[in-house]
Amino acid sequence: MSLEAISGVLLRAADLHGSVTDPGMESMNFLNEVVGRFPDAISFAPGRPYEGFFETSQVFDYLKAYTEYLANDLGYTESQVRTNIFQYGRTNGHIHGLIARTVLNDEGIEVDPQAVVVTVGCQEGMLLTLRALFAGPDDVLLVSSPCYVGITGTATVLDIPIHPVPEGPHGVDPAAVAAAAAEVRATGKRPRAMYLVPDFANPSGSSMPVSAREELLRVAEQEDLLLLEDNPYGFFLREGNPRPTLKALDRGKRVIYLGSFAKTGFPGARVGYVLADQPVESADGTVGLLSDSLSKIKSMTTVNTAALSQAAIGGMLIQADCRLRDANTQAIAFYRNNLQTVLDQLEHHFPPEVRTPLGISWNAPEGGFFLVVNVPFPANDAALNRAARDYGVLWTPMNYFHHDAEGDYQLRLSCSALDPDTIVEGMTRLASFIKDTIQS
Structure with missing residues (x-):
């Protein structure tokens, strides 16, 4: 919006609380915006529950x-x-x-x-x-x-x-x-x-x-x-x-x-x-x-x-x-299988003889929704945008969660919201994005 189009009171960001302009407060808004712009992308970004467990009648x-x-x-x-x-x-x-x-x-x-x-x-x-x-x-x-x-x-x-x-x-x-x-x-x-x-x-x-x-x-x-x-x-x-x-x-x-x-x-x-x-x-x-x-x-x-x-x-x-x-027995089994599927797919696409020369590694959590992949390129907002636009896959930059530069070459994957077949397809897209980015 241009200043010329504004009528009435004009507030200055400098006069608002510092949290409004803090870069750290922008990360989730950016992520939501990317998800909205690429609705057909497979998203490993949100740590939300799997919707297949929900029925309206339950409420x-x-x-x-x-x-x-x-x-x-x-x-x-x-x-x-x-x-x-x-x-x-x-x-x-x-x-x-x-x-x-x-x-x-x-x-x-x-x-x-x-x-x-x-x-x-x-x-x-x-x-x-x-x-x-x-x-x-x-x-x-x-x-x-x-x-x-x-x-x-x-x-x-x-x-x-x-x-x-x-x-x-x-x-x-x-x-x-x-x-x-x-x-x-x-x-x-x-x-x-x-x-x-x-x-x-x-x-x-x-x-x-x-x-x-x-x-x-x-x-x-x-x-x-x-x-x-x-x-x-x-x-x-x-x-x-x-x-x-x-x-x-x-x-x-x-x-x-x-x-x-x-x-x-x-x-x-x-x-x-x-x-x-x-x-x-x-x-x-x-x-x-x-x-x-x-x-x-x-x-x-x-x-x-x-x-x-x-x-x-x-x-x-x-x-x-x-x-x-x-009561969560089914969900526990589902998320266990999802996390294992992500780990298996990483191993499939990046076996030792492939990941070592490329400089790829990841952790293997004992549970939960998340894991971290280390990559040899900046895993920033620009890279996320490119992954969504050109490869149809979303993830979360780890620099959102750090107060130093430690997360600049890491991306977070969440396994909770997807079914196993979608995870397999999404990991294929992610592997292509990572390999192409490294080799470009």
Whole structure:
């Protein structure tokens, strides 16, 4: 739009919050724009669930199950059921008891239902938690690097400084966390909390061994750090056995657990939660829970999480007997096969005698939705555009997730949204793109 065509007030980007012009905030918009421009391209970009699992009728079944639960199990009158579904409701949510039962069954996490905050997706949980914990400009958030853009973007919006902690092939090294905390303190600031995804991280797919999790809890105690554990992918193993979450191992209430039903249920509900059972002492000496503090902030942001969405997720939990791991048996097998198919196709198109001269390599995550391919050319927006336009395949540049140049020659592949046959075709297109780009 030209300035000549504008009438009325003209706002200057320089007068808006810095997050509006931050290049890091543009990555997902660019990706969405590319997807829209090339709708026929096979996309390994989104970490969204496979739509073949969803039936429209399920939502109505969930709502029915939830209203029957309110009436039969909780003894609600017809009027109380109606109010629960149609009105604003409790700020911290009304399915907190069901969530507490579910995390106990699935993860062995024991938490008071009053410590559960039901949020508008996990993203709101991040915002509430960061806003509550970070009191001033000297409080710094440590993040794994590479890191999910949702948390770094939220920190940018809230003017919270971040300090990256390099991630290795087995996730975050506790010694690196301790070193990062020392570096922050050396500048006169306070390392307040560390955000990480211990199981099959987005974007790298890395997963922390149990011994490293236990050591990280010791480091958190030593450095007076809170740990923000995000766990959307923990169910989806390709090999091995489930590992205990940091929250399940935590005995000092150092871990604030960020959960979501986007991958284990359906993202359209936009329901997540925070397990915030840390005690908070008020000025008058009374002690409450961190969940109460989050409630105050939530009441001034989203007021409460949509009652209808909570009812749908609540009904899903009831139908699953609050055992989502068992309910996701089909999805676990599907995503395991998808990830293995991607790995098999990489091996097929780039056997050792081919990939070594070309300078191609990749990791082999033990589960989750993502893996990373290393390439000898810049895997940037221009390359993504060319892959979509000329080869009909999409992926995500890893530089979106880094705060240095480490990801400039890497691309992220997500295996979750496609069926196996489409993955095979998509990997053929991707292999052609990579080989042609290297040889051009």
